[in-house]
Amino acid sequence: MPIKVLPPEVTSKIAAGEVIERPSSVAKELIENSLDAGAREIVIEAHNGGVSYLRVADNGCGLSAADVEVAVRRHATSKITKLDDLEHISTLGFRGEALPSISAVAEVEILTRDMGSSAATYLHLENGKIVSREKKSRPQGTSITVRHLFRSLPARLKFLKSSNTESSHIASLVSQYALAFPEVKFQLTIDGRNSLQTPGDGDLRTAVSAVYGLETAQKMLEVQGTDGFMYIQGLASPPSVQRSSRSYLSFFVNRRYVRNSILAKAVETAFEGLLMTGRHPVVILNVAIPPEEVDVNVHPSKLEVKFRNNSSVFTAALKVLRNTLAKSPLPGVRLESENADAQSLWERFPHASVALPSLQTLGQLSASYILAEGEGGLYLIDQHAAHERILFDQIMAQRARKQPDIQGMLEPLSIELSPSQEEVMKHYQGLLAEFGFTIEPFGSRTYLVRAVPAMLDGSNLVETVKELLDEIGAEQDAGQRELKAAQSLACHGAIRAGQQLNSQEMQNLIKQLEHTSQPRTCPHGRPTMIHLSSQQLKKEFGRTG
Amino acid sequence: MKLSCLQENLNKGLGIIGRAVATRTTLPITQNVLISTDQSQLKLAATNLEIAISSWIGAKIENEGSITVPARIFTEFISSLPNDVISLNLKHHTLEIKCGRYEARINGLDAADFPPIPQVGDGFMTKILEEELKQAISQVAFAAATEESRPVLTGVQTEFEGSKLTLAAADGFRLAVHRSNLIEPVKDKVSMIIPAKAYHELHRLMSEPDQEIEITQNAQKSQVLFKLKNIEMVSQIIQGTFPNYSQLIPQTYGTKARIDVAEFQRAIKMASIFARDGSGIARVIVTPGATVEAGKITISARADEIGDNVGEIDALVDGEAAKIAFNARYLSDVLSVIKQAQVSLEVTTPSNPGVIRPVGVDNYDHVVMPMFVQW
Ligand SMILES: Nc1ncnc2c1ncn2[C@@H]1O[C@H](COP(=O)(O)OP(=O)(O)O)[C@@H](O)[C@H]1O
Ligand SMILES: [Mg+2]
Ligand SMILES: [Zn+2]
Numbered sequence: 001m002p003i004k005v006l007p008p009e010v011t012s013k014i015a016a017g018e019v020i021e022r023p024s025s026v027a028k029e030l031i032e033n034s035l036d037a038g039a040r041e042i043v044i045e046a047h048n049g050g051v052s053y054l055r056v057a058d059n060g061c062g063l064s065a066a067d068v069e070v071a072v073r074r075h076a077t078s079k080i081t082k083l084d085d086l087e088h089i090s091t092l093g094f095r096g097e098a099l100p101s102i103s104a105v106a107e108v109e110i111l112t113r114d115m116g117s118s119a120a121t122y123l124h125l126e127n128g129k130i131v132s133r134e135k136k137s138r139p140q141g142t143s144i145t146v147r148h149l150f151r152s153l154p155a156r157l158k159f160l161k162s163s164n165t166e167s168s169h170i171a172s173l174v175s176q177y178a179l180a181f182p183e184v185k186f187q188l189t190i191d192g193r194n195s196l197q198t199p200g201d202g203d204l205r206t207a208v209s210a211v212y213g214l215e216t217a218q219k220m221l222e223v224q225g226t227d228g229f230m231y232i233q234g235l236a237s238p239p240s241v242q243r244s245s246r247s248y249l250s251f252f253v254n255r256r257y258v259r260n261s262i263l264a265k266a267v268e269t270a271f272e273g274l275l276m277t278g279r280h281p282v283v284i285l286n287v288a289i290p291p292e293e294v295d296v297n298v299h300p301s302k303l304e305v306k307f308r309n310n311s312s313v314f315t316a317a318l319k320v321l322r323n324t325l326a327k328s329p330l331p332g333v334r335l336e337s338e339n340a341d342a343q344s345l346w347e348r349f350p351h352a353s354v355a356l357p358s359l360q361t362l363g364q365l366s367a368s369y370i371l372a373e374g375e376g377g378l379y380l381i382d383q384h385a386a387h388e389r390i391l392f393d394q395i396m397a398q399r400a401r402k403q404p405d406i407q408g409m410l411e412p413l414s415i416e417l418s419p420s421q422e423e424v425m426k427h428y429q430g431l432l433a434e435f436g437f438t439i440e441p442f443g444s445r446t447y448l449v450r451a452v453p454a455m456l457d458g459s460n461l462v463e464t465v466k467e468l469l470d471e472i473g474a475e476q477d478a479g480q481r482e483l484k485a486a487q488s489l490a491c492h493g494a495i496r497a498g499q500q501l502n503s504q505e506m507q508n509l510i511k512q513l514e515h516t517s518q519p520r521t522c523p524h525g526r527p528t529m530i531h532l533s534s535q536q537l538k539k540e541f542g543r544t545g
Numbered sequence: 546m547k548l549s550c551l552q553e554n555l556n557k558g559l560g561i562i563g564r565a566v567a568t569r570t571t572l573p574i575t576q577n578v579l580i581s582t583d584q585s586q587l588k589l590a591a592t593n594l595e596i597a598i599s600s601w602i603g604a605k606i607e608n609e610g611s612i613t614v615p616a617r618i619f620t621e622f623i624s625s626l627p628n629d630v631i632s633l634n635l636k637h638h639t640l641e642i643k644c645g646r647y648e649a650r651i652n653g654l655d656a657a658d659f660p661p662i663p664q665v666g667d668g669f670m671t672k673i674l675e676e677e678l679k680q681a682i683s684q685v686a687f688a689a690a691t692e693e694s695r696p697v698l699t700g701v702q703t704e705f706e707g708s709k710l711t712l713a714a715a716d717g718f719r720l721a722v723h724r725s726n727l728i729e730p731v732k733d734k735v736s737m738i739i740p741a742k743a744y745h746e747l748h749r750l751m752s753e754p755d756q757e758i759e760i761t762q763n764a765q766k767s768q769v770l771f772k773l774k775n776i777e778m779v780s781q782i783i784q785g786t787f788p789n790y791s792q793l794i795p796q797t798y799g800t801k802a803r804i805d806v807a808e809f810q811r812a813i814k815m816a817s818i819f820a821r822d823g824s825g826i827a828r829v830i831v832t833p834g835a836t837v838e839a840g841k842i843t844i845s846a847r848a849d850e851i852g853d854n855v856g857e858i859d860a861l862v863d864g865e866a867a868k869i870a871f872n873a874r875y876l877s878d879v880l881s882v883i884k885q886a887q888v889s890l891e892v893t894t895p896s897n898p899g900v901i902r903p904v905g906v907d908n909y910d911h912v913v914m915p916m917f918v919q920w
Contacts, residue, residue, distance in 0.1 A: 394823065397849055405824035406917040407872060409717055410793055410898055454824035454872070454916055458717055459692035512822055515850070 023050025029098035034058035049166030057143035062114035088291035227316030266317035275525035368497035385522035404436035405454035546610025581611030611656035665770035688721035689741035700738035743780035798891035812856035816846035
């Protein structure tokens with residue numbers, strides 16, 4: 001398509017704005033242009049955080065000498081022509097703003113050659129004006145070099161962080177595109193160092209391996225599914241892989257890298273109770289959705305999109321993720337050979353569904369673990385973690401019914417709270433009541449507990465209440481508070497390590513565990529059981545090769 | 546030390562003191578048993594520092610002496626010997642055991658290093674028939690709390706007044722109170738909190754219902770001694786004040802139902818099958834009978850996604866219809882210690898405690914706090 005300047009009725013509808021905030025915004029625009037140009041290989045080079053030098057070179061379709069002159073003008077684009085086109089955008093760019101905006105705040109060199117041209121066109125722009133043109137040689141594709149970003153805007157320059165920080169912004173941006181486009185070979189060099197290189201073989205897992213490392217990549221679980229008009233595909237980490245930041249969540253909508261709270265919520269919900277608190281999974285989700293179902297024209301840097309129907313997107317993503325997690329493997333027991341064949345331990349175990357194999361208890365180890373035999377070998381079940389999961393599910397079910405099971409106290413239990421616990425108590429008395437506590441003030445910082453959630457067996461009630469208050473108080477995120485409270489209660493109500501169980505009790509525990517939503521992890525995300533496969537036993541005892 | 550005794554007696558004696566041997570301990574010698582001559586008998590003793598049990602068996606003493614040996618090895622070896630005469634001979638710190646053609650040598654530790662078995666004999670003293678005390682313990686001790694955060698509740702309030710002994714235990718959700726008779730009245734009222742665990746052990750040691758048991762508190766009121774025939778158990782006394790429990794026993798009721806214990810137990814057991822997957826809730830509905838027909842009690846339980854059950858039993862009902870929910874375990878716990886054929890269940894409202902008492906005797910009250918449920 002030829003490059004044309006958009007008519008005013010279209011430009012007025014475009015969510016325009018300053019798109020160049022920092023070096024990584026330049027990188028973003030240039031990479032998107034390369035991808036829109038069909039590049040299979042993109043080389044990015046940055047120096048000094050991308051402020052002094054940033055270059056993006058591709059082997060895309062390139063531009064003719066005539067087109068390139070138009071491309072640098074404001075609202076010049078080859079990607080849309082009329083207002084209607086905004087309704088179904090399939091390219092990453094569409095505003096025709098990037099090149100002029102960048103050249104307004106930096107020195108820009110463009111070297112490009114399209115298929116029909118015998119030589120490449122070189123343009124040099126300063127302050128948005130073309131200062132020189134030349135013919136040079138270059139294979140088909142485009143290289144754009146941006147120097148001295150914001151040199152003319154010292155105020156803007158002041159807002160930039162250290163060059164390390166800016167470099168890391170660029171690196172994480174390139175990583176996201178590398179994950180979004182596994183079929184494109186990305187190469188990122190920062191200050192002369194090779195920072196990232198993806199093979200561009202079209203396999204998301206190898207892209208993940210390049211970005212997050214081989215170990216993570218190998219553990220990632222395949223995510224795939226359709227729901228109505230949506231197709232969702234990607235990779236998600238098993239609960240054993242946990243990260244302390246949300247930055248390992250990558251969402252791509254129609255291959256556009258976006259930040260999206262709906263998808264983030266779906267991930268969070270799918271992993272609820274599988275991860276330790278404050279921990280996050282690694283997830284890459286590609287959502288393919290008809291262009292008319294999503295509005296990409298809402299954010300100046302196109303980082304956000306709006307779905308027409310949020311709840312159907314949420315439901316679809318949740319469903320697909322849950323299906324994946326249901327197949328997540330048990331952590332295997334590794335005996336001696338830490339690295340030898342560690343991979344095969346995971347794969348030998350059939351993970352057809354979330355259900356547990358039927359287990360026969362053999363005995364109790366250290367008064368803490370239940371030994372059980374089941375299909376495919378030996379299982380070691382952490383009695384506390386398992387019971388925690390059972391109670392957690394009960395608590396959640398009772399909450400869903402808005403009907404906690406409550407046990408009255410024959411004699412009110414008096415507890416003395418710290419000043420901060422008292423604050424929490426005053427604020428969250430309602431929440432405590434929802435869980436089944438009846439607690440009344442009784443003089444200075446003393447409270448009377450008149451009823452407690454039935455799943456508490458009565459031991460250490462004072463501690464339970466205090467710790468619950470501490471946990472609720474420490475949780476900043478209002479949405480997490482309830483979950484925290486439920487986890488805390490499940491933990492306190494659960495049988496402890498060190499408690500002798502008879503075989504009837506062990507069998508009951510396992511049976512109840514089977515009925516839970518996630519029998520393999522406790523609400524904090526730790527495993528409830530580990531598995532030593534028959535094959536592994538054979539191997540460890542030298543019975544097989 | 547040199548002596549001989551019968552394998553049968555030694556084995557039995559070791560079985561008696563075995564429960565007082567420390568299992569997990571920071572003081573390794575408490576995993577040993579103390580063997581010493583005591584006049585014309587052999588005294589065996591063990592302590593885990595919470596309780597100490599001593600037992601005496603008949604023996605032919607040649608030389609006096611004492612030693613401690615590892616409890617597990619000694620007990621296991623003795624129990625596998627034939628029932629014959631065993632001779633024990635201490636040479637330095639090695640105990641030589643001979644029995645017929647079997648012999649063994651076990652290295653011991655000096656008896657002087659063994660924690661002294663407390664001497665209790667200088668304070669309050671009374672006597673009770675074993676049968677009485679045994680029943681009192683069985684109906685009360687299980688209601689004590691098992692955790693340590695409120696130490697007094699892990700104990701059983703033990704009160705001597707006049708010719709009555711009252712035992713009471715509570716764990717915050719239930720209260721059991723039992724009254725029995727002493728052989729002779731005591732002069733002053735005395736009360737002490739004895740660990741429920743110690744009572745459980747004492748209960749286990751009781752095997753002669755008609756025997757008198759002597760109960761002695763030391764002058765410091767820190768320890769109590771139970772003297773059975775050839776067996777003594779000393780327990781620490783829990784320091785503190787037991788809550789005033791009598792005010793927790795409801796004085797009136799709105800509904801009183803007389804129920805057959807065995808039927809009640811069966812219905813609770815069935816409810817437990819469904820209740821255990823939830824919070825153990827057994828819902829009890831009491832329906833008074835018409836003038837001629839009997840009343841009834843229905844007991845039901847349900848578990849999410851699994852199912853539910855209802856059982857109905859006949860009852861003699863006095864008062865209005867009532868409903869109340871209990872933790873099924875609390876009901877089965879109390880029913881299993883009642884010897885009488887019938888119990889009465891008294892309730893007032895769904896949120897006030899219920900009381901269970903055996904019918905025909907007036908020595909036991911069991912108060913259970915209900916669960917608050919939607920009906
Ligand atoms: N790397 C590239 N390869 C080929 N064409 C490019 C490249 N970069 C920019 N262009 C052309 O320049 C036009 C303007 O780019 P830009 O200002 O980023 O606007 P937009 O991407 O929104 O169309 C694009 O529409 C495209 O035709
Ligand atoms: Mg663009
Ligand atoms: Zn946990």
